[in-house]
Amino acid sequence: MEDLIIYSSTDGQTKKICETIKAHISSNNNFKIISLNEALNVNLEKCKKIILGASIRYGRHNKNVLNFVIKNKNILNSKKTAFFFC
Numbered sequence: 497m498e499d500l501i502i503y504s505s506t507d508g509q510t511k512k513i514c515e516t517i518k519a520h521i522s523s524n525n526n527f528k529i530i531s532l533n534e535a536l537n538v539n540l541e542k543c544k545k546i547i548l549g550a551s552i553r554y555g556r557h558n559k560n561v562l563n564f565v566i567k568n569k570n571i572l573n574s575k576k577t578a579f580f581f582c
């Protein structure tokens with residue numbers, strides 16, 4: 497069972513932040529970093545913990561971030577989750 501750090505990024509900054517978060521969680525964490533597009537094809541039920549990071553452009557997130565959260569609301573509510581926005 498893997499835990500996920502999911503990123504939505506335009507220029508790669510959010511992905512770098514995800515990598516730093518993973519490095520600081522603990523040395524034996526089970527987190528895998530994947531893009532939001534990759535996350536669309538993952539069975540989130542198999543994860544225990546999910547971190548979602550997304551950048552902001554012109555005052556908005558990528559609309560795919562909101563769609564992802566709405567689509568997976570029930571699953572996300574049943575997991576340990578953390579969201580961050582940058």
Ligand SMILES: Cc1cc2nc3c(=O)[nH]c(=O)nc-3n(C[C@H](O)[C@H](O)[C@H](O)COP(=O)(O)O)c2cc1C
Binds near residue numbers: 507552
């Ligand atoms: C064209 C453009 C628009 C941006 N608009 C916002 C904004 O509205 N609010 C904000 O806080 N940051 C804004 N930023 C800053 C980005 O969110 C920030 O640089 C972020 O780290 C980019 O992450 P990313 O490379 O993962 O997309 C903007 C940056 C760019 C280049």
